[in-house]
Amino acid sequence: MMKKIRQTWVLENPVYVEAAAIVAGPQEREGPVGSYLDHSFKNLYCGETTWEKAERALMKEAVDRSLKKAGRQTEDIDMFAAGDLLNQTVTSNYTARDYPWPYMGLYSACATSMQSVALLTLLVHSGIIKRGLSAVSSHYGAAERQFRNPVEHVRQKPSTAMKTVTGAGAVILSDSPAEIAVGSVTIGKAVDWDMKDPLDMGQAMAPAAYETFRRHLEDTGRSEKDYDLILTGDLSMFGSRQFLELCEEDGLFITDKYLDGGNTIFGYHPSGCAGGSGAACSALVTYGYVFHKMRSAHWKKVLCIATGALFNPLTVRQKETIPCIAHAVEFIRVEETAGG
Amino acid sequence: MMKKIRQTWVLENPVYVEAAAIVAGPQEREGPVGSYLDHSFKNLYCGETTWEKAERALMKEAVDRSLKKAGRQTEDIDMFAAGDLLNQTVTSNYTARDYPWPYMGLYSACATSMQSVALLTLLVHSGIIKRGLSAVSSHYGAAERQFRNPVEHVRQKPSTAMKTVTGAGAVILSDSPAEIAVGSVTIGKAVDWDMKDPLDMGQAMAPAAYETFRRHLEDTGRSEKDYDLILTGDLSMFGSRQFLELCEEDGLFITDKYLDGGNTIFGYHPSGCAGGSGAACSALVTYGYVFHKMRSAHWKKVLCIATGALFNPLTVRQKETIPCIAHAVEFIRVEETAGG
Numbered sequence: 001m002m003k004k005i006r007q008t009w010v011l012e013n014p015v016y017v018e019a020a021a022i023v024a025g026p027q028e029r030e031g032p033v034g035s036y037l038d039h040s041f042k043n044l045y046c047g048e049t050t051w052e053k054a055e056r057a058l059m060k061e062a063v064d065r066s067l068k069k070a071g072r073q074t075e076d077i078d079m080f081a082a083g084d085l086l087n088q089t090v091t092s093n094y095t096a097r098d099y100p101w102p103y104m105g106l107y108s109a110c111a112t113s114m115q116s117v118a119l120l121t122l123l124v125h126s127g128i129i130k131r132g133l134s135a136v137s138s139h140y141g142a143a144e145r146q147f148r149n150p151v152e153h154v155r156q157k158p159s160t161a162m163k164t165v166t167g168a169g170a171v172i173l174s175d176s177p178a179e180i181a182v183g184s185v186t187i188g189k190a191v192d193w194d195m196k197d198p199l200d201m202g203q204a205m206a207p208a209a210y211e212t213f214r215r216h217l218e219d220t221g222r223s224e225k226d227y228d229l230i231l232t233g234d235l236s237m238f239g240s241r242q243f244l245e246l247c248e249e250d251g252l253f254i255t256d257k258y259l260d261g262g263n264t265i266f267g268y269h270p271s272g273c274a275g276g277s278g279a280a281c282s283a284l285v286t287y288g289y290v291f292h293k294m295r296s297a298h299w300k301k302v303l304c305i306a307t308g309a310l311f312n313p314l315t316v317r318q319k320e321t322i323p324c325i326a327h328a329v330e331f332i333r334v335e336e337t338a339g340g
Numbered sequence: 341m342m343k344k345i346r347q348t349w350v351l352e353n354p355v356y357v358e359a360a361a362i363v364a365g366p367q368e369r370e371g372p373v374g375s376y377l378d379h380s381f382k383n384l385y386c387g388e389t390t391w392e393k394a395e396r397a398l399m400k401e402a403v404d405r406s407l408k409k410a411g412r413q414t415e416d417i418d419m420f421a422a423g424d425l426l427n428q429t430v431t432s433n434y435t436a437r438d439y440p441w442p443y444m445g446l447y448s449a450c451a452t453s454m455q456s457v458a459l460l461t462l463l464v465h466s467g468i469i470k471r472g473l474s475a476v477s478s479h480y481g482a483a484e485r486q487f488r489n490p491v492e493h494v495r496q497k498p499s500t501a502m503k504t505v506t507g508a509g510a511v512i513l514s515d516s517p518a519e520i521a522v523g524s525v526t527i528g529k530a531v532d533w534d535m536k537d538p539l540d541m542g543q544a545m546a547p548a549a550y551e552t553f554r555r556h557l558e559d560t561g562r563s564e565k566d567y568d569l570i571l572t573g574d575l576s577m578f579g580s581r582q583f584l585e586l587c588e589e590d591g592l593f594i595t596d597k598y599l600d601g602g603n604t605i606f607g608y609h610p611s612g613c614a615g616g617s618g619a620a621c622s623a624l625v626t627y628g629y630v631f632h633k634m635r636s637a638h639w640k641k642v643l644c645i646a647t648g649a650l651f652n653p654l655t656v657r658q659k660e661t662i663p664c665i666a667h668a669v670e671f672i673r674v675e676e677t678a679g680g
Contacts, residue, residue: 005440087654089447090650094660102347103529105448105455115444126467187443189440189443190433190443310434312427314392323437325445
């Protein structure tokens, strides 16, 4: 029997969430996560002339606001880890040039949020860096014309199609005590359950979320009861149902403590789509809504499983199946200790 | 004055290069690096039906051969860190699904080779993983049609244009002693010196190589004399000259110990191009030629500075300048010790 390869690292000393900031476009502001936004732009242009520049404006705004909320200067950050959905991750690259930080460019599609948090957490935990800043972004207009068709085509989409979230999230991780900490991280592997439909990414990604969740529990020796909330990134209505079914077949009943970022971001039944998607989706819901609920002691222990579909439009035209990945981060509310 | 942000990590205990493997296409085999290849394909198809599948065949071949050379099984690898130039790094994603490894998808264009080596080195050094496998790839046909124009257009290119290397390199890093070790790593930051020409990437990337080289020396307190070889990734004839000039303006005279991967891969004056480029370029020259020379004790200490241009075709059409990055890894030949 093959040796099981470790995917989870449980931290001996917590790594803390010093601050997080989220910014978004107008439709996200109207949704239930809207009240947790640090800033929202009135329209998709975000004061710029192209969708691509608009996405950069979102990321830069999130980065700067996270620094301000943490009370940190540029030089307090030791590493920048970022990624986005645009070809060659240009949003992150063009944002990185505005800062003097060693830059770790990452890509795992919509799972990049938790990939970057996991990586910076491990680096802080090891003492390699003292403080790292993670950022992710996505933009409806930029993603739509790159991955699908010009919006002006007014193509009809199937009911399983998701809508790319316009927004960005930034989070600062460090060893300075704060209210929320990272307890453990699980790095996903690429899984492929033979799904081929790029307009049903939720059901393509659900198996990856399930496999990472199961491995997280196996590696930590915990049960689903140890968490107050299990959050998946952007599985949509269809993928969420499939995720819950896969869990139930395995004896994991989590319906009463489960949320999907994509189902949450616009409200449950947004205009003709099965939920939100995009690298910003899990970031907005986690850093906004979930962290707020944790700070107010509603939830103490949350597992955020961000999910990504690792295809591109050419692999779809070449009739390939869609590999997917999910990275999980356990966030814990730090209890006040005597003398603390 | 702003605090200087650390970019270099000098290892207290070395991390070793257990094995490396390189595979390539026919033109690379004809060049001076050809005799160090572990395998070469007779034509660009590499036994597949599309350029994109061919690139995957290259990466998979390099990964499998590196495992075999190290005498390792799949389950001995604790993490896979990979990246490539295709949109959404699909070569790496589709390769990752064939292995049961936690997957860290990376992107820093042609600097991804040393980005992944640097990252895995830090993770091994910290004890987070015991053994990591890095892979990068590029393919002339796949890159040409994605970044430029269909080859069938037979467009003339300026003399500064580079040719994408068809190949892949894989390297296994661990704490098991071997002949070559990593001594230090320098993570680059995104720099932008206002270059706009995507057909002169060498001169766009030269400042990034220079800045990373200078920071490496500053951070380590060393001089250029401490190295037997300074290797840049793929600066081309033009970028190499600019890199040397920038160094000389700074009092760093390295002409007698300097090599550029792009100038080396096809021979100094290949058919109508200024040198090789692509994520595989620095990997092939480093893991093939440089490691061979280190094993035969010709060089003892080499600094490999991989360089990447962080643009995409849309940012060029939108008249943006090209941010670039360079990541450096110091490789050292491990001397035999008494009793060792």
